[in-house]
Structure formats: structure tokens, C-alpha cells
Amino acid sequence: MxxxxxxxxxxxxxxxxxxxTAWDGVGEAFLQSQGVAVSDGLMGILAPLSFSQTARYFQSLGVSLDEKTILARLNGCVERKYRESxxxxxxxxxxxxxxxxxxxxxxxxxxxxxxxxxxxxxxxxxxxxxxxxxxxxxxxxxxxxxxxxxxxxxxxxxxxxxxxxxxxxxxxxxxxxxxxxxxxxxxxxxxxxxxxxxxxxxxxxxxxxxxxxxxxxxxxxxx
Incomplete structure (x- = not known):
């Protein structure tokens, strides 16, 4: 009823x-900045993940930064767009x-x-x-x-x-x-x-x- x-x-x-589109290439660029090879299909892997899960996934790929730092850098890549445009x-x-x-x-x-x-x-x-x-x-x-x-x-x-x-x-x-x-x-x-x-x-x-x-x-x- x-x-x-x-x-x-x-x-x-x-x-x-x-x-x-604000997120296009953000994950790839971050991994490359950390010297981590980017595999095909990264966007599909990241799509269902929360921010914390994304950070932990990047750590599993070899990123040595802590979760808080990873999230801060990812947010920094798009922050101005969300706040301004x-x-x-x-x-x-x-x-x-x-x-x-x-x-x-x-x-x-x-x-x-x-x-x-x-x-x-x-x-x-x-x-x-x-x-x-x-x-x-x-x-x-x-x-x-x-x-x-x-x-x-x-x-x-x-x-x-x-x-x-x-x-x-x-x-x-x-x-x-x-x-x-x-x-x-x-x-x-x-x-x-x-x-x-x-x-x-x-x-x-x-x-x-x-x-x-x-x-x-x-x-x-x-x-």
C-alpha cells in the first residue's frame, strides 16, 4: 500500500x-605524484568507495602517506571548484x-x-x-x-x-x-x-x- x-x-x-568532471583524473594524478603506477579501470574501482576507503586503497597500492594526508590532498585538488564554480x-x-x-x-x-x-x-x-x-x-x-x-x-x-x-x-x-x-x-x-x-x-x-x-x-x- x-x-x-x-x-x-x-x-x-x-x-x-x-x-x-571535477574529479576527472584526480586519482590518477595523485598516484602518479606518489610514484605509483596507474592501472586501467581506476575510476571504476574508486566509484563506489568512500573517501576513507579510497585512501586505504591508495595505501594498498603503495602510497606511504597517512589517510588524513591523502584525503587532504585529494580534497585540495577540487576544493576551489566546489567552493567557487x-x-x-x-x-x-x-x-x-x-x-x-x-x-x-x-x-x-x-x-x-x-x-x-x-x-x-x-x-x-x-x-x-x-x-x-x-x-x-x-x-x-x-x-x-x-x-x-x-x-x-x-x-x-x-x-x-x-x-x-x-x-x-x-x-x-x-x-x-x-x-x-x-x-x-x-x-x-x-x-x-x-x-x-x-x-x-x-x-x-x-x-x-x-x-x-x-x-x-x-x-x-x-x-
């Missing part, structure tokens, strides 16, 4: 924020405002370091609409673990059947679905399996600019 929609969990990078995806603010106006409790759940996430969300005007920003670092688990989304919903105070998750990455869609949430897939050109995201999600947005009209239809279906 459907319940009223009371909560929405948003991914940030690639879903609300047009930021995926990365834009919202078209339609992102309108969607957030629409849901907030409906009384839906909103949060962002992201793999990005919390300081970077909050800086970008504050600059783009989304932070005031959010109950909180939850990072993998704060949750204590990566986004490929369904418990990540369960913890976000628990913090929102909403039940799974009352909560929708917005994600652009296939592994995140699978994780949120495995946790029992309704999921809306959001197209991002950085996701190589966008067709599969569309197939597995309960709803799909090829652009957030379509969101208000689509959400009105889904609202009737989901409540």
Missing part, C-alpha cells in the same frame, strides 16, 4: 550538482523547492567530503532546504551498502515506503533499491550505464528540468 511521500534523499554529484544541474533548485513546498523533508547523502558538499550546497542556495547533509565518512559506510540509505532515512525520520531516493549512478540505484527504497534515476553523461539506471529505477529523469511535471504525475501514483 502506498504511503504519503514524506522524505527525499538526494545524491549530490551528478544528480544535483554538475560536478563529476561548480554549477547546479538545470532544474535542480526548482525540484528541491517544489518538494520542500509540498512539505517533504529533504537531505543530501553523498560520498563527497562534507566540507566540500556543504560549501557547494550553500553557494548554490540549496542548503537552507535540507534537513542535513550526510557523507559516507559520517555514516561510516560507502554508498554501495544499503545501510547507508537506511541511516539517511532514519535521520530524516521517514519510513522507506515514504521516502524517494534520487541517484545518477547505477551502483547507488542498486544499493538504494536493495534497501527497499523507491528510486528516481537522474541522467548524467558520466554514468556509462545510464540505460541500466533507467531500467532499474522506479522513475527516470533525462533532465531535472522535466522533474516538476514528472513529479506531479508520480506524486499521484506514490501517495
Amino acid at each position: 502506498n504511503r504519503a511521500l514524506k522524505g527525499a534523499i538526494f545524491d549530490m554529484d551528478g544528480t544535483l550538482l554538475d560536478s563529476m 561548480l554549477p547546479l544541474k538545470p532544474g535542480a533548485k526548482a525540484l528541491v523547492e517544489w518538494l520542500s513546498g509540498k512539505g517533504v523533508r529533504l537531505c543530501v547523502a553523498t560520498a563527497t567530503h562534507p566540507s566540500l558538499a556543504k560549501a557547494a550546497l550553500a553557494r548554490t542556495g540549496l542548503l537552507p532546504f535540507l534537513s542535513f547533509v550526510l557523507s559516507c565518512q559520517e555514516a561510516g559506510c560507502p554508498k554501495d551498502q544499503p545501510v547507508f540509505y537506511e541511516r539517511a532515512a532514519a535521520m530524516l525520520g521517514t519510513k522507506k515506503e515514504e521516502t524517494v531516493v534520487f541517484e545518477d549512478a547505477l551502483y547507488c540505484v542498486k544499493s538504494a533499491k536493495a534497501a527497499g527504497f523507491r528510486v528516481v534515476g537522474v541522467f548524467d553523461p558520466s554514468e556509462p550505464q545510464a540505460d541500466e539506471v533507467k531500467n532499474q529505477a522506479d522513475g527516470y529523469l533525462s533532465s531535472l528540468e522535466q522533474a516538476p511535471q514528472a513529479m506531479k504525475a508520480w506524486w499521484e501514483e506514490w501517495t
